[in-house]
Amino acid sequence: MTGTSTQQAGQLDAAALLSLYEQMSVIRRTEKAAHDLFMSGLVKGTTHLAAGHEAVAVGASAALRPDDYVFATYRGHHHAIARGATPEECLAELMSKATGLCRGKGGSMHLTKVDTGMLGSYAIVGSHLPMAAGAAWSAQVRGTGQVAVAFFGDGATNIGAFHEALNLAAVWQLPVLFICENNFYMEYTPISSVTPVANPAADRAPGYGIPGEVIDGNDVLTVHDAVARAAERARAGDGPTVIEAQTYRHYGHSRTDPAKYRPDGELEQWLERDPLTVAHRHLTQLGIAGDELAQADSRAEQVVANAVDAAKNAPDADPAEAFTDVWADGGSTWRT
Amino acid sequence: MADVITYRDAVAEGIAREMRRDPSVVCLGEDIGAAGGVFKTTVGLYDEFGPDRIRDTPISEQAIVGAAMGAAMTGIRPVAEIMFSDFLACCWDYLANEIPKVRYMTGGQVTVPLVIRTANGGGLGFGAQHSQAVENWALTVPGLKIAAPSNPADVVGLMAAAIRSDDPVVFFEHKGLFASKGTPAPPEHVVELGQAGIVREGSDVTVVALASTVPTALAAAERLAPEDISAEVIDLRCLIPLDVRTVLTSLQHTSRLVIVEENPYQGGWGATLASLVADEGFDLLDAPIKRIASACVPLPFADALEERVIPTTDSVTDQIRRLMAY
Ligand SMILES: Cc1ncc(C[n+]2csc(CCOP(=O)(O)OP(=O)(O)O)c2C)c(N)n1
Numbered sequence: 270m271t272g273t274s275t276q277q278a279g280q281l282d283a284a285a286l287l288s289l290y291e292q293m294s295v296i297r298r299t300e301k302a303a304h305d306l307f308m309s310g311l312v313k314g315t316t317h318l319a320a321g322h323e324a325v326a327v328g329a330s331a332a333l334r335p336d337d338y339v340f341a342t343y344r345g346h347h348h349a350i351a352r353g354a355t356p357e358e359c360l361a362e363l364m365s366k367a368t369g370l371c372r373g374k375g376g377s378m379h380l381t382k383v384d385t386g387m388l389g390s391y392a393i394v395g396s397h398l399p400m401a402a403g404a405a406w407s408a409q410v411r412g413t414g415q416v417a418v419a420f421f422g423d424g425a426t427n428i429g430a431f432h433e434a435l436n437l438a439a440v441w442q443l444p445v446l447f448i449c450e451n452n453f454y455m456e457y458t459p460i461s462s463v464t465p466v467a468n469p470a471a472d473r474a475p476g477y478g479i480p481g482e483v484i485d486g487n488d489v490l491t492v493h494d495a496v497a498r499a500a501e502r503a504r505a506g507d508g509p510t511v512i513e514a515q516t517y518r519h520y521g522h523s524r525t526d527p528a529k530y531r532p533d534g535e536l537e538q539w540l541e542r543d544p545l546t547v548a549h550r551h552l553t554q555l556g557i558a559g560d561e562l563a564q565a566d567s568r569a570e571q572v573v574a575n576a577v578d579a580a581k582n583a584p585d586a587d588p589a590e591a592f593t594d595v596w597a598d599g600g601s602t603w604r605t
Numbered sequence: 606m607a608d609v610i611t612y613r614d615a616v617a618e619g620i621a622r623e624m625r626r627d628p629s630v631v632c633l634g635e636d637i638g639a640a641g642g643v644f645k646t647t648v649g650l651y652d653e654f655g656p657d658r659i660r661d662t663p664i665s666e667q668a669i670v671g672a673a674m675g676a677a678m679t680g681i682r683p684v685a686e687i688m689f690s691d692f693l694a695c696c697w698d699y700l701a702n703e704i705p706k707v708r709y710m711t712g713g714q715v716t717v718p719l720v721i722r723t724a725n726g727g728g729l730g731f732g733a734q735h736s737q738a739v740e741n742w743a744l745t746v747p748g749l750k751i752a753a754p755s756n757p758a759d760v761v762g763l764m765a766a767a768i769r770s771d772d773p774v775v776f777f778e779h780k781g782l783f784a785s786k787g788t789p790a791p792p793e794h795v796v797e798l799g800q801a802g803i804v805r806e807g808s809d810v811t812v813v814a815l816a817s818t819v820p821t822a823l824a825a826a827e828r829l830a831p832e833d834i835s836a837e838v839i840d841l842r843c844l845i846p847l848d849v850r851t852v853l854t855s856l857q858h859t860s861r862l863v864i865v866e867e868n869p870y871q872g873g874w875g876a877t878l879a880s881l882v883a884d885e886g887f888d889l890l891d892a893p894i895k896r897i898a899s900a901c902v903p904l905p906f907a908d909a910l911e912e913r914v915i916p917t918t919d920s921v922t923d924q925i926r927r928l929m930a931y
Contacts, residue, residue, distance in 0.1 A: 338679060370712070371710060371711050371712035371714070374710050374712050375711060376710075379710045381710075381712075381714055382714070383711065383714040383715055384714075388679070389707060391703065393698055393702050393703070397671075399667055399668045399671020399672050399675065400671050400672070402668065402672045403674055403676040403677075403678075403679075403683075404675040404676065404678060405675075406672055406675070407675065407676040407677075407678075407679040407680055407681045408679065410658075410681050411680055417675070430668070430671060433668035434668055434671065436668070437662065440663065441660070593713065594708050594712060594713035595747060597708070597718075597770075597771030597772050603747070603846055604847040605799060605846060605849055605851075
């Protein structure tokens with residue numbers, strides 16, 4: 270679902286927007302399924318759900334070329350799907366199945382699908398920002414016109430790798446987009462309580478000579494347009510951009526976190542501006558009828574229901590996989 | 606071709622050969638460009654290959670290694686320099702968590718063909734934060750290959766293998782060896798990773814060494830020869846892959862094993878080797894395995910102190926003599 274690659278800012282028509290709406294609906298339902306499967310014991314370890322963040326992943330992906338690179342975090346189900354992984358492959362990975370994206374070696378925090386440009390989800394906060402800079406450098410060296418994107422949380426803006434990556438990207442004028450999903454919380458702590466500026470990503474960007482923009486991360490059109498502009502700049506050789514998309518996670522940080530630390534009423538306020546609701550409103554204004562939207566939702570529902578069934582019925586990951594893929598020859602031999 | 610070349614020049618030579626051969630090889634690091642590197646190990650590269658392929662970086666070890674990783678994942682072959690190996694600690698996340706794991710945890714979707722070069726080890730009086738032998742740090746992490754040459758020809762040959770490797774390689778250049786001289790590498794010279802070299806044949810004791818301890822072991826062997834002690838010296842050249850076979854084969858005719866490491870005794874690579882030999886070659890042994898390693902202290906500055914800490918020809922000679930009593 271990497272979609273409408275050559276769309277310029279503001280050019281999404283009603284049909285394209287409806288398709289983005291449907292992708293968001295698929296992601297939302299996949300997250301719900303992941304949550305339910307976790308609660309019923311079929312997903313082990315942990316999950317970091319991105320329900321509420323869908324517009325960032327979907328809007329950005331729609332503004333990218335299929336061969337652009339995306340690096341994400343442990344909260345990356347939405348990026349993986351927006352970038353072409355199927356809900357079935359993702360849920361199978363969460364359920365330790367042989368048909369999972371990484372054949373059971375990745376899990377929720379490492380969803381990766383390299384052949385569609387999803388270069389991985391990384392669980393060390395901020396570690397992937399320099400990698401995205403490096404992928405952009407490689408594109409620059411090879412002269413391919415590709416851009417690289419790092420999606421990260423607000424919390425990542427206080428780690429050294431963020432600052433090193435921005436500086437390197439600026440001095441080397443790399444075609445890289447740093448897209449912060451500012452959901453206002455790190456794990457359980459509000460970002461504002463540990464950060465000296467109001468916009469943790471965008472306000473720091475000018476210090477590196479990089480444009481920093483704060484946008485409504487719950488409006489898929491706004492995200493699409495901002496990313497399309499930044500990608501255009503990057504491809505023209507004008508260097509990196511920091512986009513800070515303000516959004517909100519509907520669930521707690523991970524697993525069964527009930528998010529008790531959030532003030533009363535905050536979630537409800539954000540739910541009024543849920544990315545699906547916002548897109549729904551746009552579509553209605555563009556003349557898309559209610560039944561077309563309902564059909565999109567029911568298709569999404571079907572896709573995810575099938576994915577859950579297929580993933581549940583898939584064979585378990587092969588234990589022999591534990592000893593493959595350490596090295597490029599496919600094996601794990603370290604001695605003679 | 607000159608009949609001798611320094612270890613330091615061999616580093617630049619090894620990189621240049623690969624850059625000429627493969628246009629996707631690029632270098633990045635602090636001061637590696639026009640300045641030629643703080644150890645003068647990249648002299649001439651900038652003139653030959655220009656700023657697009659020889660990139661000076663800010664002092665940003667995380668960005669250097671993280672960017673090298675992203676670049677390696679997407680179609681080029683970066684050779685990243687971390688000036689002193691001690692500074693690997695500043696980008697340890699990439700060595701411990703990112704580079705060695707990404708192929709595995711993505712189910713084989715990603716290949717990371719990169720080399721991280723770094724100046725390792727003591728003996729030059731740089732003090733505790735610029736002198737450590739840290740190859741053991743890398744050894745603790747599954748997924749990194751580790752090369753540590755002891756002479757100029759091996760520098761070139763291992764560099765070729767490291768840069769051509771589709772796996773990530775940490776390449777330890779030894780600071781104390783930079784000025785040492787040796788035979789230049791022949792054209793097209795490649796030393797396969799994981800192939801130890803027998804640098805001196807002998808029949809009484811096998812001395813396994815790496816990088817700086819190779820000349821130390823050779824000097825000890827020469828000193829013991831008049832005493833009718835015949836030492837075989839093995840240069841491991843690589844820690845991963847680890848050439849255990851060459852060591853076991855040597856023990857078949859020597860039956861005694863001495864391991865000489867520059868790194869501190871605790872957790873040293875020699876412990877892994879000793880454990881493998883105890884597991885698989887106990888029958889071959891006529892004496893306990895002897896490990897000679899640095900003392901468990903930060904490396905001191907003054908020569909007189911440093912010499913007490915690091916294995917020397919004297920200490921190695923002495924320990925081999927004692928082992929011969931069995
Ligand atoms: C280097 C590092 N430190 C701490 C953690 C533990 N941790 C995991 S997620 C998280 C919060 C990150 O918050 P943010 O960057 O805002 O992303 P979000 O979870 O909101 O998407 C922390 C502290 C980690 N994974 N890596």
